[in-house]
Amino acid sequence: xxxxxxxxxxxxxxxxxxxxxxxxxxxxxxxxxxxxxxxxxxxxxxxxxxxxxxxxxxxxxxxxxxxxxxxxxxxxxxxxxxxxxxxxxxxxxxxxxxxxxxxxxxxxxxxxxxxxxxxxxxxxxxxxxxxxxxxxxxxxxxxxxxxxxxxxxxxxxxxxxxxxxxxxxxxxxxxxxxxxxxxxxxxxxxxxxxxxxxxxxxxxxxxxxxxxxxxxxxxxxxxxxxxxxxxxxxxxxxxxxxxxxxxxxxxxxxxxxxxxxxxxxxxxxxxxxxxxxxxxxxxxxxxxxxxxxxxxxxxxxxx
Amino acid sequence: xxxxxxxxxxxxxxxxxxxxxxxxxxxxxxxxxxxxxxxxxxxxxxxxxxxxxxxxxxxxxxxxxxxxxxxxxxxxxxxxxxxxxxxxxxxxxxxxxxxxxxxxxxxxxxxxxxxxxxxxxxxxxxxxxxxxxxxxxxxxxxxxxxxxxxxxxxxxxxxxxxxxxxxxxxxxxxxxxxxxxxxxxxxxxxxxxxxxxxxxxxxxxxxxxxxxxxxxxxxxxxxxxxxxxxxxxxxxxxxxxxxxxxxxxxxxxxxxxxxxxxxxxxxxxxxxxxxxxxxxxxxxxxxxxxxxxxxxxxxxxxxxxxxxxxxxx
Numbered sequence: 001x002x003x004x005x006x007x008x009x010x011x012x013x014x015x016x017x018x019x020x021x022x023x024x025x026x027x028x029x030x031x032x033x034x035x036x037x038x039x040x041x042x043x044x045x046x047x048x049x050x051x052x053x054x055x056x057x058x059x060x061x062x063x064x065x066x067x068x069x070x071x072x073x074x075x076x077x078x079x080x081x082x083x084x085x086x087x088x089x090x091x092x093x094x095x096x097x098x099x100x101x102x103x104x105x106x107x108x109x110x111x112x113x114x115x116x117x118x119x120x121x122x123x124x125x126x127x128x129x130x131x132x133x134x135x136x137x138x139x140x141x142x143x144x145x146x147x148x149x150x151x152x153x154x155x156x157x158x159x160x161x162x163x164x165x166x167x168x169x170x171x172x173x174x175x176x177x178x179x180x181x182x183x184x185x186x187x188x189x190x191x192x193x194x195x196x197x198x199x200x201x202x203x204x205x206x207x208x209x210x211x212x213x214x215x216x217x218x219x220x221x222x223x224x225x226x227x228x229x230x231x232x233x234x235x236x237x238x239x240x241x242x243x244x245x246x247x248x249x250x251x252x253x254x255x256x257x258x259x260x261x262x263x264x265x266x267x268x269x270x271x272x273x274x275x276x277x278x279x280x281x282x283x284x285x286x287x288x289x290x291x292x293x294x295x296x297x298x299x300x301x302x303x
Numbered sequence: 304x305x306x307x308x309x310x311x312x313x314x315x316x317x318x319x320x321x322x323x324x325x326x327x328x329x330x331x332x333x334x335x336x337x338x339x340x341x342x343x344x345x346x347x348x349x350x351x352x353x354x355x356x357x358x359x360x361x362x363x364x365x366x367x368x369x370x371x372x373x374x375x376x377x378x379x380x381x382x383x384x385x386x387x388x389x390x391x392x393x394x395x396x397x398x399x400x401x402x403x404x405x406x407x408x409x410x411x412x413x414x415x416x417x418x419x420x421x422x423x424x425x426x427x428x429x430x431x432x433x434x435x436x437x438x439x440x441x442x443x444x445x446x447x448x449x450x451x452x453x454x455x456x457x458x459x460x461x462x463x464x465x466x467x468x469x470x471x472x473x474x475x476x477x478x479x480x481x482x483x484x485x486x487x488x489x490x491x492x493x494x495x496x497x498x499x500x501x502x503x504x505x506x507x508x509x510x511x512x513x514x515x516x517x518x519x520x521x522x523x524x525x526x527x528x529x530x531x532x533x534x535x536x537x538x539x540x541x542x543x544x545x546x547x548x549x550x551x552x553x554x555x556x557x558x559x560x561x562x563x564x565x566x567x568x569x570x571x572x573x574x575x576x577x578x579x580x581x582x583x584x585x586x587x588x589x590x591x592x593x594x595x596x597x598x599x600x601x602x603x604x605x606x607x608x609x610x611x612x613x614x615x616x
Contacts, residue, residue: 122313129317131553131594134571135324138587141575142328229445236447237560237572252448256561259455259466267455271448278443286439 016291023287029280037083044077048246060265067265069254075265078246079273085235085247086277089162090227094220096166101173102209102216108174109181110204121178128171136164136230140239158231161240165230169223176219180212214292221288225281232274248274307602314595321591322374322584323367329580330363370584382574382582389585392570397589399469400566403483403490404555408548410491411498416540418495419502423536424529426507434499441496447557450489454561458485467562486562490555494547501543502536509536538608542601549597552590 017023036043051071058068065076108120140160148155184190185208193203234240235249243250248270255266345353354360361369373380379389422434458466470482509515509532518528556568563569567586574582 126317129314133553134590275444282443
């Protein structure tokens with residue numbers, strides 16, 4: 001089989017995902033949504049912020065698959081564009097949390113039993129004792145939803161959410177990396193490498209880090225789902241993406257005004273989009289966990 | 304035991320850090336609260352005087368010290384917007400939130416545990432498949448969307464239940480409970496899913512142990528084997544359950560917003576929209592405290608349920 005230069009283990013991983021029906025379903029859902037987000041300008045039939053007052057509050061039809069909203073904007077187009085902030089926040093928050101989680105987990109795991117481990121893991125414990133969502137809301141709420149100008153950069157509200165979430169992800173990621181790193185650090189091959197005179201830094205980066213990757217991939221996927229939910233929730237209560245930009249949370253927040261008048265399509269489709277994204281990521285994460293992290297596997301079947 | 308004292312100490316430390324963080328944030332943001340409260344064309348001297356009245360001219364650390372001492376002595380201060388006593392506002396909001404979130408958690412336990420256990424007893428069966436679909440949907444679908452749909456279809460469409468608000472008990476038990484049904488179900492379904500997932504995996508783990516095989520080989524009736532396994536499967540579930548209880552107070556935020564329940568979370572959201580910094584500070588602390596207390600309760604429950612932990616510590 002031709003593998004187009006893709007390392008064999010990634011093909012094997014894809015193959016294993018395909019072998020689990022739910023994993024494949026999750027993988028497909030996530031791929032479709034990712035493509036939707038990337039190619040939004042080409043897929044969306046209308047401009048997401050294009051107002052059309054003559055066609056406002058139209059129910060779903062052939063020209064507007066998911067109907068139109070109060071100002072005649074096409075719900076389907078807004079839905080496609082809305083995939084962008086959701087996935088951006090979900091993925092970027094994990095990417096920000098990863099270096100921190102790796103650094104803390106690897107160091108604490110490798111130097112287990114030293115002062116360094118105690119200090120790092122205590123800090124992790126303190127941050128983990130904090131409800132993530134409430135802190136994110138408080139920070140964004142206090143800083144305000146307006147973009148902050150900082151020299152040549154503008155910090156949009158999305159960036160604030162990404163940074164806060166990413167920081168709060170560090171303890172969780174540090175814990176899983178720590179668990180693997182601590183077990184690896186006492187293993188025979190590391191002892192052998194040490195006798196060969198390999199430096200600690202090399203041991204950590206080139207021997208232990210690769211072994212932590214699989215666990216991190218699992219948790220990264222599950223935390224991305226959390227980020228998507230957080231972005232939607234914050235936007236829903238008015239602390240995330242700001243209208244008129246399209247985001248699923250913003251669309252739900254606008255739909256709230258039409259609960260009593262029966263424009264069900266405004267409410268139904270954005271919520272469905274959030275749900276499918278999170279279901280996809282969770283199913284994919286569960287499948288990856290079964291493949292990459294067998295110790296967490298829920299146990300062999302009995303029947 | 305020492306382990307738990309240590310954890311309690313860390314929880315208190317976490318509370319301090321959060322209060323300090325939020326305090327600092329509220330004081331470094333550009334724009335003084337004076338600009339929110341006072342008229343835009345108030346003369347400069349009056350603004351300065353107002354800031355002096357609220358200790359805003361002092362360094363942040365000193366202000367924090369004053370605030371902390373006052374809070375510890377039970378004086379929470381007053382809202383800068385409504386000038387109402389914060390302790391009074393909290394006394395109104397906390398019981399509401401505790402009641403409906405508590406009820407929803409009871410619902411979650413009552414449905415989630417049996418669902419997870421049945422699912423684990425017959426893995427691969429159609430009951431298991433349905434239970435797992437319910438579980439993955441329940442943890443993935445945003446609960447505020449479920450709430451909105453329930454309002455749109457059950458409350459508005461069918462007209463069976465009130466669409467929102469909180470009816471105090473003094474207006475009669477019937478209306479009081481009727482108003483609670485939808486929010487309680489919305490949040491309860493979410494945590495039912497969370498709990499059933501953990502119960503299933505913990506129960507499967509217990510059923511795969513050697514002692515279960517031995518018990519089966521000895522010809523014990525299945526229900527007795529299940530009971531033994533359940534005893535060992537429960538401690539991690541209790542732990543997750545207590546943590547979920549803490550989390551559900553954070554999750555309650557969206558649902559109080561959807562249903563317009565005047566509880567803690569709605570107080571926090573309103574305070575954020577009005578830039579009422581003292582109120583934000585206090586509500587965040589109260590919610591964090593509930594969260595931390597729930598975690599402590601989880602630790603203690605584990606200690607009580609797991610004899611292995613008791614001996615080693």
